[in-house]
Amino acid sequence: MLRYIVRRLLQLIPTLLGLSVILFIWLHRLPGGPETAILGERGTDETRAKLRHDLGLDEPLWIQYFRFMRRMITGNLGTSISTHRPVVTEFAERFPGTVELTVSALIIAIGLGIPLGYLAARRRGSIVDHGSVAGSLLGICVPIFVLAYLVKEVFAVKLGWFPAAGRQDVTIDATRVTNFYVLDGMLTGEWDAAADALKHLVLPAFTLATIPLAIIIRMTRASVLEVLGEDYVRTAEAKGLTERVVRRRHVLRNALLPIVTTIGLLTGGLLSGAVLTETVYSFTGIGQFIAESIDRRDYPVLMGFIMFVAVIYVTVNLLVDISYGLIDPRVRVR
Amino acid sequence: MTDLTPMLPAPEPRPAEPDSQTPTASLAGLTPKARRQRLDRLAELAAVHAEEKGRSLWAEAFRRLRRNPAAVAGTVVLLLFVLVALIGPLFVPYDPTSTAWADQVKEGQNIIPGPSAQHWFGLDHNGRDEFSRVIVGARQTLLVGVVATALGLIVGCLLGGLAGSAYGLGGRAGRRIDNVVMRVIDMLLAMPSLLLAVSIAALLGPSLTTVMIAIGVISVPVFARLLRGSMLAQANSEYVTAATALGVRRWRIALVHVLPNSLGPVLVQATLTLATAIIEAAALSFLGLGNPDPAVPEWGVMLTDALTRLEVAPRLTIYPAVGIIITAFGFTLLGEALREALDPKLRR
Numbered sequence: 001m002l003r004y005i006v007r008r009l010l011q012l013i014p015t016l017l018g019l020s021v022i023l024f025i026w027l028h029r030l031p032g033g034p035e036t037a038i039l040g041e042r043g044t045d046e047t048r049a050k051l052r053h054d055l056g057l058d059e060p061l062w063i064q065y066f067r068f069m070r071r072m073i074t075g076n077l078g079t080s081i082s083t084h085r086p087v088v089t090e091f092a093e094r095f096p097g098t099v100e101l102t103v104s105a106l107i108i109a110i111g112l113g114i115p116l117g118y119l120a121a122r123r124r125g126s127i128v129d130h131g132s133v134a135g136s137l138l139g140i141c142v143p144i145f146v147l148a149y150l151v152k153e154v155f156a157v158k159l160g161w162f163p164a165a166g167r168q169d170v171t172i173d174a175t176r177v178t179n180f181y182v183l184d185g186m187l188t189g190e191w192d193a194a195a196d197a198l199k200h201l202v203l204p205a206f207t208l209a210t211i212p213l214a215i216i217i218r219m220t221r222a223s224v225l226e227v228l229g230e231d232y233v234r235t236a237e238a239k240g241l242t243e244r245v246v247r248r249r250h251v252l253r254n255a256l257l258p259i260v261t262t263i264g265l266l267t268g269g270l271l272s273g274a275v276l277t278e279t280v281y282s283f284t285g286i287g288q289f290i291a292e293s294i295d296r297r298d299y300p301v302l303m304g305f306i307m308f309v310a311v312i313y314v315t316v317n318l319l320v321d322i323s324y325g326l327i328d329p330r331v332r333v334r
Numbered sequence: 335m336t337d338l339t340p341m342l343p344a345p346e347p348r349p350a351e352p353d354s355q356t357p358t359a360s361l362a363g364l365t366p367k368a369r370r371q372r373l374d375r376l377a378e379l380a381a382v383h384a385e386e387k388g389r390s391l392w393a394e395a396f397r398r399l400r401r402n403p404a405a406v407a408g409t410v411v412l413l414l415f416v417l418v419a420l421i422g423p424l425f426v427p428y429d430p431t432s433t434a435w436a437d438q439v440k441e442g443q444n445i446i447p448g449p450s451a452q453h454w455f456g457l458d459h460n461g462r463d464e465f466s467r468v469i470v471g472a473r474q475t476l477l478v479g480v481v482a483t484a485l486g487l488i489v490g491c492l493l494g495g496l497a498g499s500a501y502g503l504g505g506r507a508g509r510r511i512d513n514v515v516m517r518v519i520d521m522l523l524a525m526p527s528l529l530l531a532v533s534i535a536a537l538l539g540p541s542l543t544t545v546m547i548a549i550g551v552i553s554v555p556v557f558a559r560l561l562r563g564s565m566l567a568q569a570n571s572e573y574v575t576a577a578t579a580l581g582v583r584r585w586r587i588a589l590v591h592v593l594p595n596s597l598g599p600v601l602v603q604a605t606l607t608l609a610t611a612i613i614e615a616a617a618l619s620f621l622g623l624g625n626p627d628p629a630v631p632e633w634g635v636m637l638t639d640a641l642t643r644l645e646v647a648p649r650l651t652i653y654p655a656v657g658i659i660i661t662a663f664g665f666t667l668l669g670e671a672l673r674e675a676l677d678p679k680l681r682r
Contacts, residue, residue, distance in 0.1 A: 019521040137670065141609060141662035143616045146655050149641045157645075272528030276617060291621060294532055302533070309526055 005322060012314050016307070020072075023306050024065050068303065078300035082293070087304045090289065096179040097167055097285035100197075101277070102270045104205035109212035110263065117220025118252065121228060132217050139214030144273050148207045148280035155203055165282035168197045204281045208273050212266045219262045223255040230254070256327050264320030267313050395675040402675065408667030415661050418469060419476040426466035431629045433460050455653055458636070459643055467631035468653050474625075474632040475612055475661065478546055482611040485550030487604050490557025493519065498562035498596070499588035502569025516562070522555040528617060535623035542625045542632070545618050549611045560603055564596035571595075598676040605669030609662035616658055633658050 071078055077087035120129040156164035163169065168181050175188045182201070185194025227233060228251060236246045275287035282288070286305065293301040399405045438447050438457060449456045455464035497515040500508035522530070531548035538544040568574065569592060577587050612633075618624050619634030620641075633654040640650035 015517060015520055018517060019525075022521065137666050138659070138663060141613065141659050141666055143613050143620075143637070143655070143658060145617060145620045146637060146641070146651070146658075149644055149651070153644050153648075268523075268526040272526040275528060275532075276620065279621075290529070306525060306529065306533075309529070310521075313526075 077304035105208035108209040113216030121224035136214035405671030411664030422469040428463040430466040471631040482549035486553030494558035494561030498565030527552040609665035
């Protein structure tokens with residue numbers, strides 16, 4: 001098992017290195033370099049050239065790349081050109097918000113998706129089945145930012161049940177420990193702060209959860225349907241085992257592999273969706289920051305973020321592969 | 335192929351011979367009449383065989399599609415959409431770019447006139463006829479979806495086909511080609527699709543062409559992986575061994591034998607990609623990377639403009655949103671039905 005993990009980790013290195021080279025060249029070819037973004041239209045050729053020199057942008061690309069890689073290996077992603085703060089600091093402040101959002105969305109999607117998908121498969125052809133299949137097909141067809149606006153309009157503006165923007169009420173002066181606002185509130189015992197942060201999470205999280213939910217429902221349904229047709233399920237039922245035991249030991253356990261794979265593949269989509277959701281809800285996460293950084297051609301931030309996301313994505317999928325062994329002992333033998 | 339019995343004609347009155355179980359049993363020692371009967375029987379079997387061969391995977395899939403209500407519904411929606419997109423703009427009541435009624439719109443007082451006999455869908459925030467804009471916008475949306483998907487499909491299939499046939503048929507050198515191509519594909523896959531599209535759009539500057547290219551590029555790795563996987567699965571099948579044994583050239587096996595049998599999943603994905611392409615295009619418009627010319631009606635841009643006026647005129651959001659959702663839904667329904675129809679596990 002350990003050898004397998006090490007081998008998989010080694011395989012990641014060429015992929016990530018190649019990605020870093022492509023991205024580096026790509027981002028530096030974007031028209032209108034950062035000096036235009038900083039100086040605007042006012043800058044003269046002279047001030048522009050000086051700024052480029054100060055930022056090290058006038059050196060050969062490969063030197064810039066090696067400098068970037070040397071820094072990155074030591075955990076330094078450089079300084080943001082627009083905010084003049086270390087990229088790592090910016091991420092540390094904003095990334096917890098995105099993690100809170102995506103993890104809540106994933107919990108909602110898994111918590112609702114697997115039971116619904118199971119029920120749809122178990123009662124194939126019933127209203128529950130047709131309803132969840134049609135609903136999930138429709139769910140992936142709604143542009144997420146439209147849904148975000150509509151949900152915000154109805155539940156925040158019209159009904160006023162939940163706050164419309166931000167991660168926490170500005171009047172609350174909460175102590176920051178990890179920048180995970182909900183966790184911070186719980187750690188410091190500021191329960192009202194945690195509850196408020198949680199309330200701010202509800203609408204964005206449900207919005208972001210729709211597409212993963214739709215995908216998980218359909219995947220679960222298909223996978224459970226396949227397992228339900230197996231002889232061992234019929235045998236288990238014939239033995240007189242209760243529905244609960246059959247469901248947990250025989251059906252779900254065997255149906256889980258493809259579902260877990262799907263969940264791993266959802267990570268990228270969730271991060272893309274977070275960019276849109278955070279923009280609509282003015283949720284100060286990393287997605288919103290990235291949307292701004294694209295405008296400003298903030299290379300260190302973009303570069304750091306994309307590498308960061310790529311590392312997360314491959315790590316999550318590595319974890320998914322490892323979890324196969326935990327779910328299905330047969331995989332371990334091989 | 336395995337079970338021909340249901341297609342056999344009703345058994346004829348048997349001759350007296352005891353060994354009449356199979357028509358291929360020895361013909362020796364039979365009466366001329368019995369021999370004739372047995373030969374007829376063989377001929378019938380051969381004929382059934384030919385008929386069976388005529389039922390290809392595609393004909394079978396088409397037959398099943400026709401019987402699937404979801405597929406029929408999806409097709410009807412899409413035909414309507416394509417019809418509106420193609421000939422609708424010829425029949426719209428007004429020029430979609432004309433701001434002739436701008437004096438009726440008072441944004442400061444939150445007045446945007448709603449539906450009337452003259453303007454079926456009312457006016458938009460610039461005093462243009464919303465109905466005409468929705469109809470003409472359908473054409474732009476169709477164009478973006480089709481061009482983006484075609485781009486992803488062609489490039490993805492070239493890469494995936496190259497990797498798949500190299501790995502499946504090319505021996506050691508082929509495996510190396512496959513490895514290089516797939517590493518590149520993996521890099522593309524490791525990036526969140528929207529972010530990739532955004533960086534492409536930023537590189538090329540905002541325009542409708544940019545949107546098409548960006549969305550096409552993000553679907554390249556998906557098509558490539560699918561076609562490669564599907565071709566690899568086919569490369570080990572018996573007909574490839576047979577063709578190799580017959581001395582058919584490798585490129586011919588790849589193109590004529592393996593490729594057509596591997597296209598099913600790719601076709602399904604293309605239908606589904608048409609749906610996501612339309613949605614992603616709207617998302618890029620929302621992030622400000624879509625068509626910068628606000629005069630040209632396009633559902634994504636219309637939606638983005640309307641969302642900021644959701645309080646004043648929710649209908650301006652609803653029209654393009656419903657258009658996008660229904661179109662994407664049509665493609666999704668058809669794609670899912672196609673997937674079911676082509677699934678060999680479900681063949682009957």
